[in-house]
Amino acid sequence: MPSRRRKKAILNPTMPERHPVDEIQADYHTGLTKEQVVYYRKNGWGNVSVEAPSKSTKDIIKSNVLTYFNGIFLLISILLILVKSFKDLSFLPIIIANSLIGIIQELRAKNVLDNLTVLNAPKATVVRNGKEKTIAAEHLVLNDIVVFHAGNQIPADAVVVEGSVAVNESLLTGESDEIRKNPGDHLMSGSFIVSGTCYARLEKVGADSYINKLTIQAKASREGEQSEMIRSLNHIVMFAGIMIVPIGILLFYQGYFQQENTLKDSVTSMVAAVIGMIPEGLYLLSSVTLAVSFIRLSTKNVLVHDMKCIETLARVNVLCVDKTGTITENKMLVQEVIKLPPYETDSPALPLDELLGDFASAQQADNITMEAMKAFFTNTSGSVPTGVTGFSSAYKYSSVSFSGGSYVLGAPEFILRQDYDTYREAIEEQGKKGYRVLVFGKYEGTPDGTALTGRVTPYALIVVANKIRKDADKTFRFFAKQGVAIKVISGDNPVTVSEVATQAGIANADQYIDASTLETPEVLREAVNKYTVFGRVTPAQKRQFVHALKETGHTVAMTGDGVNDVLALKDADCSVAMAAGSDAAAQASQLVLLDNDFGHMPEIVMEGRQVVNNMERSGSLFLTKNIFSLLLAIFSIAVGFSYPLKPSQISLISMFTIGLPGFLLSQLPNQDLIRGKFMNNVLLRAMPAALTDFIVVASLVVFGEVFDVSSVDISTACAILMAIVGFMILHEIIKPMNIYKYIIIWICMAGMVFCLVFLRDLFGITGMSMRCIMLFVVFSITTEPILRYLIRLVRKINILYNKAKDAFARNARRKMRQEDV
Template identity: 75%
Template sequence: MKRKKKNVTSVQKTPERIPMKQRYQADADFGLTAEQVKEYRAHGWDNRSVAPPSKSVSDIVKSNVLTYFNLIFLLLSVILFLVGAYRDMSFLPIIIANSLIGIVQELSAKKTLDNLTVLNAPKATVVRNGKTKTIAAERLVLDDIVIFSAGAQIPADAKVIKGSVKVNESLLTGESDEIVKNPGDSLMSGSFIVSGSCHARLEKIGEDSYVNKLTMEAKAARVGEQSEMIRSIDKIVLIAGISIVPIGLILFYQGYWIQQNSMKESVTSMVAAVIGMIPEGLYLLSSVTLAVSAARLAMKKVLVHDMKCIETLARVDVLCVDKTGTITENKMLVQDVITLEPYENDKSIPPIEELLSNFAEAQEADNITMEAMKERFTTPGADPVVDVTGFSSAYKYSSATFNSGSYVLGAPEFILRGDYDTYREQIEAQGKLGYRVLVFGKYPAKPDGGKLVGTVTPYALVIVANKIRNDAKKTFQYFHRQGVEVKVISGDNPVTVSEVAKQAGIANADLYVDASTLKTEEDIDEAMKKYVVFGRVTPNQKRAFVQALKKQKHTVAMTGDGVNDVLALKDADCSVAMAAGSDAAAQAAQIVLLDNDFAHMPQIVGEGRQVVNNLERSGSLFLVKNIFSLLLSLFSIFVAMSYPLRPSQISLISAFTIGLPGFLNSQIPNRDRITGNFLHNIIRRAIPAALTDFIVIASLVIFGEVFAVSSKDISTASAILMAIVGFMILYHIMKPMNKIKWGIWGICLAGMLFCLAFMHSFFGITGMSMRCIMLFVVFSITTEPILRYLIKLQHLAGRGMHRLADALKGTRKALLDSYDEV
């Protein structure tokens, strides 16, 4: 039976595997044949992941439909149907519409993100039929011959059959040591190649390998971890979800058994109270808004692996960046070669150009420095190469051994060591110009890629440089204005990095330190507080720097594109990678800049701020109804009265003072800095309006009892009063007003007036008696001053709390000072 071709981003069940009658041990240079690949696939032995790259269509539908509150709404609808209160089921279409909007928006975002995920999916170079080609990693099959080179993440467990590589297995072991892998050695999925190149045969793939667990870790999915906004919303939903059941049961018991109301009246009263306490749209709105933001960023070639990081990046106060690929373009050029005294004094040495050409020819072009060397030095001599070690990020050098001897090229401090001071002036003079300096020299023994022990005879300084990105200065100035501190973390010479950072407009770039002098955790903690530029940073130190900043209560973003950045990317609150960098970095990061343009960062921060700031405003609208309904429900229980509002009225008010304006507000550009705690902010904004609603409606009900106004009249008057307060708080929350905001406010008001005029019977809005109208007018007039004075009182209370907190801090400091003196 012919299998249908499926999109790689769709949910795919791993086919049941059928044991192979024969395993094929293909030649390293020829690989499997097309027929053998087809046979492996037919038996289910491909490298397809058991975990889908994104939520499936069914997952999206379930997450929007099968919710706790939708279950509550369904039960309430059934109860209303059974008692014949059909008109009061008007909330049902709104709930269905909310779910449909959520499904449509998430599906749209999924389509956009999945298309980009396909473009950015992990790829592998495979040998088949004697030809090499690049395919998606999940299209690999068992026993495929795969070529791995520096920066590649290993997608399945394999065994080296040709060549030699250095591998970082930190994603498996937590240790960043570079392990040399030769023919016969195993390569574990999830680890990545640091240097070298090899052919390897896949031994375990798909569900049999570690790749599924490691990919989830490398992508920093952080299962169970939520952003502050989502955590706050979860708390609100949890509290509401728990409280509505006992309060609803008590209200029904009180209405039916104590007040002797009819079953229909008792049920509708209880349902109205419960609906008012349910924040049904808040969680939906946050999910939809994040999905829409991710889709907007996707249009700008920004791939978001984890939507929560959009908010996290907006809260970042420290941004850690590498020099190469972030401040500068991810390409190097050799600017100059400066010969040194030992070379100039020995006339028997071949021309420096020949030596450097020999060295460059022997090396793999597995990093941008070596690419620049190969481009610049193209006249090798006839000195046969004996052995080569690729660049070691731990020891900062690469080597090549010829018949004539061994040569090394790398960072001056690591090559020269004790002799560094002899050449310090020359090296740092170039560094101050923004150049990176490499030392080329002869080594007395054959290097093994480990720490150099013997004395290197330096022959020349190779001067290389990256071009600073055109928009780097503008981007860093933006972060400076926004109060985000930038830390430059690089493996290069700190003097060089400092100069480049100055040219890029990074504030306080003259505060630099050589990270090799930071030996203890205390050294690192102090350095992170004091310095801006860090040079000669090792992979473990990058991770330690991020951890130190987080320990100091900073929200940290890390950008990177190399294999050495993976550990720090995994630990940062928000991680950003360049697509042109290593597969390992792209998979470990939460955000990938597909066009490698760091200038997108302000746009990403802006998206996050728009999400959080607008959801704070919109969330306050939802909480006004929830807090008011909770207070009025408790008041109704306390004074033994029926809840005055009807479910259909709550639905009408929610639609035009909460749901519609909440969603429209969430899409308005808002780049203001985020301040304070999300939950505290939305509660603070909601309380004055909720109290105003409660005071005027509770008072109206009491006066209605005194003046013998019918419950229907009180219900209508309460609904309209609640709508008036709703539009007042909508105005306050949306300030400062502009044409767009006035337009939203006007559309919502017009919709409300239309329903009151032409659909009043559907929403349970009836005519009012003259006595009720008089009470309504009185309490309508009082709404504005009550709301205004409650807001003022809240501001005064807030200032008082700040003063009290400052006084307590001062008292504590004085006591500590007195204690120190004693």
């Protein structure tokens, strides 16, 4: 009879309302009935996640509409309406379009992500009505009977009712040790099954379990962490947001109270300056560009958990890969069985193939090695096992006990230990061919899944191998050309891994080391920068390798598909998992290759480079306007002039020299290596252009005052002069030119000319007096040499700055060495 006890209600505002229920503990063979599941779900006891899987449509609209800068735009729109300057509201369609584009792109990205996430959502095998079926983890309810196999993540707190498993609780405890769980033992949500199979009853679901805390971590949504590009853009936005308020107030005060301009002229002058300083288009362009890249990657079967990682992967200079599933296909075949002399000496009652058949038959096919064993060794004697331990990644063996003795199968170093040297030559001979070698033998004692202490009599070497992926050589050649160092991190024999890596075309694959010899952090840190191939790597060491590489200044990407890769994946700058791997690895990674094709990696890197390189160019255009507007506003306040440009003119110039070309350029292919820091690169391009704009426009305003040119004429001259400088800057920034870039410039110039001729009233463009035209021509001619010499000056200053910085760093290192001595 199933037991019943009252369950207290725990309310959570993000979950369905809970009501007290009678707890039903069904037999593990049959599980809950359909009616019992409905009963639990109706009363709020489902395994519903507290965290929403993605932003809702309402949240997306709010985040794009209710922004700080949109609030500023709303305020200045109200001011313009109050002073009846309606034609200066020409920026409104652009602002509305910007918000709509952001909403549409985010909604499209949300739909793609939601659809792809369904393919990779956490799932569980549940027993209901006496049958096993696989369902989404969120469809589980309290007291469901769940079947766990190796690689599964535990979706809710549970208790083992039948079977035995080894569990990795590293995400919860920080320790990578495996813990054996038997009937009556508790399984914590967020931990992972490493080996074995069991039936478990869910004790705590939804808000009660640990899984809600782990969901954020497992999906790698790293709140607070930003890529370099986004972090730089945030700094620009923050600075502009702080500056526009006091400058806007000062401009209005000066125009209205000191110069005694009309209220309309004072408001429009202030609004023009504020609009010029707002970098909203830059931030929006980055979001749209990343969203478009995300959608492009989704068509290539790449699931992106975090769009920021697209940029990060483009900056990676060290890629850590596993042998199995990355260099080779995630399938293993037995190549050969080599009998060893002790087998003949021992003369066991059963032939070797039957011993191996009995061993394989008793094991679960919970890893690719055991799948290969079960497929190859099919001849059995029918012996009934008295004890079984699944494969332990920590101790590198599995075991089966029969009435006649216990047998183990695993890595030679862990099985043979002190006897390894006796068989070293035979083992390494196979390893040099790229094969993996396992030792099968009889154990003195009864294995319990922990480290072996008794002696093993080796009976045979089992030679197995993975097939190298057909595109592996091409992929690794690509990374070599791009200056990305490959580190092969594997639990297999280093000689074997080295040979496989060599066959896959990995540079310096002959430089290998046994990670079990790296006993101190200092030795490990030195080795990780010296060697290419690491064998016999433990789960804890994988994480240490990532940390050591990051500490030496590298940007590290990590690929993995197993439970033991999770901590290293979490700590890498960018993490990539295969969908065919464990649930844990797929959820812990920022990118998931849904078709398990490592050959997509070059495409992902190229996508990231396109984003960063094009955003640097587009960002320079936006920042040029922001720096120019800031300088001109400060100049106007300092010398007591009215801000010469109108809001409608700023909108016109921004549309055709910044906004439209910036977006079109961001979509062009660009596979150049990323060099330097994002902010430095943007400023190096933007500063000469902004200074040129400021010098010629400010000079034109001053000379306009000297020669008594009307402010209306000067305003038009400044707008056209800014357009000319804008196209010169655009041409300079997007070099080297090609046909597509020329087309972009021609389209933008045609649009500008059309507006100047046919929509001049809308954008405040008027005729100019002869005196104004002469000044305009003079300053138009001076723009090219000013821009050219400023570019040279800024580059020279940057070179001198970098030399000084390097010299300072060298002196600091020399001083530290002297202090150590």
